[in-house]
Amino acid sequence: MPELSRLVAAPSVVNIGHGTLNTLSDILADPALSPGSRIVVIAGKNSSQEVTAQLRGLVPDAMWVTAEDGTEEAAKILAAELRYTGFDLVIGVGGGRILDIAKFVAAANQWPSIAIATNLAHDGLASPVSILDAQTGRTSVGVTPPVAVIVDLDLLKSTPPxxxxxxxxxxxxxxxxxxxxxxxxxxxxxxxxxxxxxxxxxxxxxxxxxxxxxxxxxxxxxxxxxxxxxxxxxxxxxxxxxxxxxxxxxxxxxxxxxxxxxxxxxxxxxxxxxxxxxxxxxxxxxxxxxxxxxxxxxxxxxxxxxxxxxxxxxxxxxxxxxxxxxxxxxxxxxxxxxxxxxxxxxxxxxxx
Structure with a gap:
């Protein structure tokens, strides 16, 4: 029989609207999306206290990592540091740069990732590409798209226009x-x-x-x-x-x-x-x-x-x-x- 379809590694869940951050619990409860309970959250140094507090309440046992540097070298170092720590899921929370770092770290360790957007600055939200800073400017690195994307409009209210x-x-x-x-x-x-x-x-x-x-x-x-x-x-x-x-x-x-x-x-x-x-x-x-x-x-x-x-x-x-x-x-x-x-x-x- 001829092939009639193709498989695409696209997000399995896309939740956009008010209060959608609260759907994270259901996503994490789905074994097809979240293989275990060892979660590392990658956030930016400027993440709002409101977002951080709300997310900590949803994943109280997760390890939090602050991404200080958006360079490819820093992302590689972070991926290596987390490689043998027993984690099996990365949650990125932030803007495009943080989500790109989270996707890169997850892909480097063959873990799934979840993207929680706090701005809508570029199309890396669900893409198979991470844009990272390099010595010659910005570089594009192939990665696996996140298994789930959450855009909570309530988190965008403090985002600069x-x-x-x-x-x-x-x-x-x-x-x-x-x-x-x-x-x-x-x-x-x-x-x-x-x-x-x-x-x-x-x-x-x-x-x-x-x-x-x-x-x-x-x-x-x-x-x-x-x-x-x-x-x-x-x-x-x-x-x-x-x-x-x-x-x-x-x-x-x-x-x-x-x-x-x-x-x-x-x-x-x-x-x-x-x-x-x-x-x-x-x-x-x-x-x-x-x-x-x-x-x-x-x-x-x-x-x-x-x-x-x-x-x-x-x-x-x-x-x-x-x-x-x-x-x-x-x-x-x-x-x-x-x-x-x-x-x-x-x-x-x-x-x-």
Missing amino acids: AMLSAGIGDILSNISAIADWELAHEATGEAVDGVAVALARTAADTMLYHPGAVQDDDFLIALAESLVLSGIAMTMCGSSRPCSGACHEISHAIDQLFPEKSKPHGFQVGVGAVFASFLRGDQPTAQHLARALRQHAMPVLPEDLGLTTDEFIAAVVHAPSTRPGRYTILEHLDLSHEAIGEKVREFVQAFH
Whole structure:
């Protein structure tokens, strides 16, 4: 019989809403999700006392570890320190960086993990990738997605608005990333996973046309669901391809060249997505993306990121080197430094 389906290591449980942290007890009681009772909680040093107290009440016997450093080296050291301690489940509680560390530690030790989000800054919530700091900037490491994702809207009430809206930029950038993937298929024959594309595009379209704002529960639920969908899209094809193209290359370049000016990942890839769409000659998409970003008071132009035009030009020139082997509009056009400068200046003038 021909194979009619494929197995995907996606979260088994996704609970989004008010008070969903309390569902953790049911998750831990399910032997299919939680193999034992030796739990290590990885949290950030700035975790709120309210969240910490509530979670300690749910897992009173867990060991708590504070992740001070988001580097790949520090994550490796933490994974090694915990390897022979008898733990069998990692709970990450925090923003994207903490959840990435938790996923990395769990994967390094072949343990399952549970993600409890306290912000919605990027699409790593349920993805098979951990973004960690390295000597050359940020690096992507393949991991296993969490078995469960909890987004409790009550935990987001004290989150700075920027750490909610940043996730919008990450989701919207899917539109540009998909266009890059389809371009790679036409130009090089690279295979495109239609299911992954459908999931990533659905997530992006949800954000592109949603009339709400980060102050609205309905919008936050839609954003959280979109972040999860993007993570599953990446898991589906075993790559960040449906959610990462020239937009992410530009963001990585900014991190590498101007680390002191780095802004939240979602802000940078949002600007990168508008520029990549403009560079692609797709003015309607560029305009739609810019409108959606401005709807949420997010950056659209280099100056909104605190970058000069020349600095953004340097980032675009450097961008392809951040992801060797990934074919995007930048690699396709292969423009000279001078030509990139002209395009960036045209972009700034068009969207100012």
